[in-house]
Amino acid sequence: MKHISILVPKGDVALSCIEGSFTVFNKVNDFLAASGRSPLFKVQLVGLARAPETYHRLFAVTPDLILDEVSQTDLIVIPAVNGDYQQVISMNKEFFPWIVKQHHKGAEVASLCVGAFLLASTGLLDGKKCSTHWFAAHHxxxxxxDVELVSEKIITDEGGIYSSGGAASFYNLIIYLVEKYAGKELAVLCSKMFEIEFERSTQSAFIIFEGQKGHDDEPIRKAQEYIExxxxxRISVDQLAAMFSLSRRNLERRFKKATSNTAVEYMQRVKIEAAKNSLETGSENVTEVMYKVGYTDTKAFRTTFKKITGLSPQEYRNKYNRQVAVAS
Known part of the structure; x- marks a missing residue:
């Protein structure tokens, strides 16, 4: 039997991550019982104290066990935590040595959404890939x-250290773990029961690019504003550098440091975000939108659009334009 420890953190926590994980793993046990088989998972809530944690002033979650009572486990699930990340990390730092110890004893570890901030604080993600909610990527x-963030991914699996994308996409990771532990048949059954799209791999289409301006480099911030x-x-990197009295090399270095994007990537993302807004709300066709955001090469536009969103411009319009959706 697989022992699963779902953490009950302190602070502002996404209750759905705790309840959803608990429900899906136990539903697998129900499916097995219905076919005359033994349960596969023992699911327990693990906290820092015995007292219930109250979330959103309304919902109390009582741990089954505290850390010292769990000598060994097979999977640790870290739910999403909200608020000031430094403060939340400090409130929950007592979990970290225990997580590391359990991992060294063979436990796998999964962070859900922005639970990645707690997982990364253990040091177990250093040098590894990780995903989280796209909104928190810059922070x-x-x-x-030291962590390679791949915020477009729904799931990462780094040798038994897992992470999920944002919000409800944590269900995709839980289904992935069900498949690993219980087989594809039960994973598909769970996906149908909870109506979770099976094997979804990217959250790119959901990302809203707002630009990363939480830095102190004033010339780079002004360059961002000019691009937006x-x-x-048609803006070149040389043109930007000249406008702000910087060498091209210096601008590119500072731009990457400040925004986590190169200047060219930033220009592409701003254009594609504008294109997305037009495709969602307007009546223009894809070609008209392409010219509107400054592209003249159809292939380049489609390639860049799909690289950033995971969908072609037409697929994106069909999926997110309300008029098109109603008409179909």
Missing amino acids: FRKMFP QNFSE
């Missing part, structure tokens, strides 16, 4: 530069 990169205000124009 995560600044706080954990003139996205339909």
